[in-house]
Amino acid sequence: MSTDRVVGFVGLGNLGQAMALNLVDRGWDVRALDSKNARIEPLVTAGASRTDIDDLANVRFVCFAVPDDEAIRAVLQNGLIDALTPDHVVLVHSTILPHHAEALAGSVTATGARYLDAPVSGGSERARIGELTIFLGGEPDAIDAGRPLIDDLAQDSFVVGGVGAGSATKLANQLVMFSALAGVHEALCLTRSRGVDDDAALEALGTGTADTWVGRNWGFFDRVAADYDKAGVPVADRPWTKDLWEILAAAHESELELPVAGLLSQLIARTVETHAAEARKGTHA
Secondary structure, X not given: OOOOOEEEEEOOOOOHHHHHHHHHHOOOEEEEEOOOXXXXXXXXXXXXXXXXOHHHHHOOEEEEOOOOHHHHHHHHHHHHHHHOXXXXXXXXOOOOOHHHHHHXXXXXXXXXXXXXXXXXXXXXXXXXXXXXXEEXXXXXXXXXXXXXXXXXXXXXXXXXXXXXXXXXXXXHHHHHHHHHHHHHHHHHHHXXXXXXXXXXXXXXXXXXXXXXXXXXXXXXXXXXXXXXXXXXOOHHHOHHXXXXXXXXXXXXXXXXXXXXXXXXXXXXXXXXXXXXXXXXXXXXX
């Protein structure tokens, strides 16, 4: 049987589960793997099958949407690296450091398999309908090989360079987004002080030069925080904490000064978590 439409999907959290369900909807034979069995159940119900590391030898694509590079290495070291062949394409959708992407790619490509640095942006709602943005880093043949899968996951995909470039671009995306998020939070503090309703302020700001994705999708992070609470994800592993620390680590690696990222790393997690808690209580819009 051809494996061209067979994908092993590792990591079924907030984003990974939505991505994998979208692939099932689009006719892919999805083999699901996660450390928590409960996360696999919705995939099995939708038509996917459970898998293990040994079975990943029988798929064409292996996608990772796990919290960090250590989780990817654990799967590789527990048998996947020995099962990879030149027929495999490994796609890493996780947000990781550029030099970690390069190290992982070195291990994978040594087997003859292809590696794609393919972090995503858009959230679980867009992931569920295949309308993510993907930042691609990799060799041209790897990108060509991964294109059928990428096109079913993403509305927009951008080839930004070699391995590591995709990860750097995702971190850049996070820095811009969290900068805007911090700005909107402070802006609404200012407008509230003069009796302006949050919705009215956001509508007005959205028509001027303050228009942002964050403002147009106000409440997005409240919903994501609630999903993480339900899943028991520690605050340290949530994007508004983890990704900002990774941005600072990448800056250090490249001998860059990113003072805005440094400030955000100290402030934004508390802001997001507090606002999400207040939203659940109905004390904020």
